[in-house]
Amino acid sequence: MNVMTTCCVAGCGPAGALVGYLLARAGVPVVVLEKHSDFLRDFRGDTIHPSTLEILDELGLADRFLSLPHSKVSKLSIQTTTGQKVVMSLERLPSKFRFIAMVPQWDFLEFLTKEAARFPAFRLIRNAEVTGLLESGGVIHGVRYQDGAGEHDLEAPLTIGADGRASVTRAAANLPQVQAAAPMDVFWFRVSRHPGELTEVGLRLGAGLGLVLLDRNDYWQVAYLIPKGAAERVRQGGLDAFRTSIISVVPELEDRVAEISDWDQVKLLTVRADRLTRWHRPGYLAIGDAAHAMSPVGGVGINIAIHDATVAANTLWRPLLTGTIRESDLARVQRRREFAVRVIQAFQSAVQSQIIKPMLHASKPPSLPWVLRATLRVPVLRDVPPRLVAFGIRRPHVRSPAMLA
Numbered sequence: 001m002n003v004m005t006t007c008c009v010a011g012c013g014p015a016g017a018l019v020g021y022l023l024a025r026a027g028v029p030v031v032v033l034e035k036h037s038d039f040l041r042d043f044r045g046d047t048i049h050p051s052t053l054e055i056l057d058e059l060g061l062a063d064r065f066l067s068l069p070h071s072k073v074s075k076l077s078i079q080t081t082t083g084q085k086v087v088m089s090l091e092r093l094p095s096k097f098r099f100i101a102m103v104p105q106w107d108f109l110e111f112l113t114k115e116a117a118r119f120p121a122f123r124l125i126r127n128a129e130v131t132g133l134l135e136s137g138g139v140i141h142g143v144r145y146q147d148g149a150g151e152h153d154l155e156a157p158l159t160i161g162a163d164g165r166a167s168v169t170r171a172a173a174n175l176p177q178v179q180a181a182a183p184m185d186v187f188w189f190r191v192s193r194h195p196g197e198l199t200e201v202g203l204r205l206g207a208g209l210g211l212v213l214l215d216r217n218d219y220w221q222v223a224y225l226i227p228k229g230a231a232e233r234v235r236q237g238g239l240d241a242f243r244t245s246i247i248s249v250v251p252e253l254e255d256r257v258a259e260i261s262d263w264d265q266v267k268l269l270t271v272r273a274d275r276l277t278r279w280h281r282p283g284y285l286a287i288g289d290a291a292h293a294m295s296p297v298g299g300v301g302i303n304i305a306i307h308d309a310t311v312a313a314n315t316l317w318r319p320l321l322t323g324t325i326r327e328s329d330l331a332r333v334q335r336r337r338e339f340a341v342r343v344i345q346a347f348q349s350a351v352q353s354q355i356i357k358p359m360l361h362a363s364k365p366p367s368l369p370w371v372l373r374a375t376l377r378v379p380v381l382r383d384v385p386p387r388l389v390a391f392g393i394r395r396p397h398v399r400s401p402a403m404l405a
């Protein structure tokens, strides 16, 4: 069956859901294709940063969004087992939102798509897996997708690839890519959380091991950092050694590490960081992780994906509505976003090479780099790292219009 729309979006993660929302709000017919039937995938990013909250506020959605169950994080700490500690505070940010809202990603996406469904121009098709691009004469004019009823072609003057870091559309568009350094992989697991404990979320560093604890109200989502490719070695060491190593870095968890009773509870994330050097082809634009897979450092992937979506809608709503979309419009989106992505990836690389990599290969507890300790003590410098995490670079604002009240 062949169907036609104005903009087809592959993937309904944060980037796809928001660009779909914004374009439909401006009156552009948009179809978002999502390969899963729901958003219930565990161990996805949960951090909704101040600049994303500002964008929701500009759309009149922030109050409703913040009425969903969430926790607030306004301090990020890095602490070693020898007692060194630095704290980055979001409390001085020039924003109405001086905290990161911890909201499960499935709640965020359900919220956004439900709000988008108020616009007649928005359509989300679940269980629809994009398998390739439609192309003729070097111009991409839609996608082929598969659902329970078979294979379909969806024709559109613009396809937005928002299908994440293993993007099928990016591969089909054959866009040039560079890899960024990623010296680690991450195990994810959860253990229960007692009310009121450990109010600062952050990175704990021990000898050869780093743990990040994310507060999800009644449980901790824990990231266990390992050297790249070391997962099998850690598994072979056995669960007892795994649990003991957790206690060595976060002794507060001693009374509950027994909750980890099977390796099935411990999921592996192979960390990847890359970016396209060209985000577009005639009729096609990649955004979010599809254009630049982010390292988990700083938990900024959602924020950056949301910024891409906002800029894409700001730039493209008019040419899409008037039927005049050209590749130069798509190039403008890349120009407006690429610098910000490169700066954040460079910041992540610096954290990885200066803090995480030495720690993962150390046989004794690491020291925090003096540059970091000094930076966070100097009043004019101490807010730079939290600002970078909270806002990214060149944080965008919503410029696309609302056609409906």
Ligand SMILES: Cc1cc2nc3c(=O)[nH]c(=O)nc-3n(C[C@H](O)[C@H](O)[C@H](O)COP(=O)(O)OP(=O)(O)OC[C@H]3O[C@@H](n4cnc5c(N)ncnc54)[C@H](O)[C@@H]3O)c2cc1C
Residues within 6 Å of the ligand: 010, 011, 012, 013, 014, 015, 016, 033, 034, 035, 036, 043, 044, 045, 046, 047, 128, 129, 130, 131, 162, 163, 164, 165, 166, 167, 168, 188, 269, 287, 288, 289, 290, 294, 296, 298, 299, 300, 301, 302, 303, 305
């Ligand atoms: C384990 C883990 C933990 C993370 N933690 C954080 C964190 O704490 N904070 C943070 O900011 N970021 C975090 N991230 C990164 C963050 O999740 C991503 O950067 C962000 O979600 C990117 O958004 P996106 O919309 O570009 O892509 P994605 O969120 O990956 O969304 C892509 C969507 O496309 C769908 N899709 C894929 N292929 C197809 C296809 N062929 N057809 C149709 N649909 C398709 C997928 O099902 C998915 O819904 C984490 C990532 C992982 C894997």
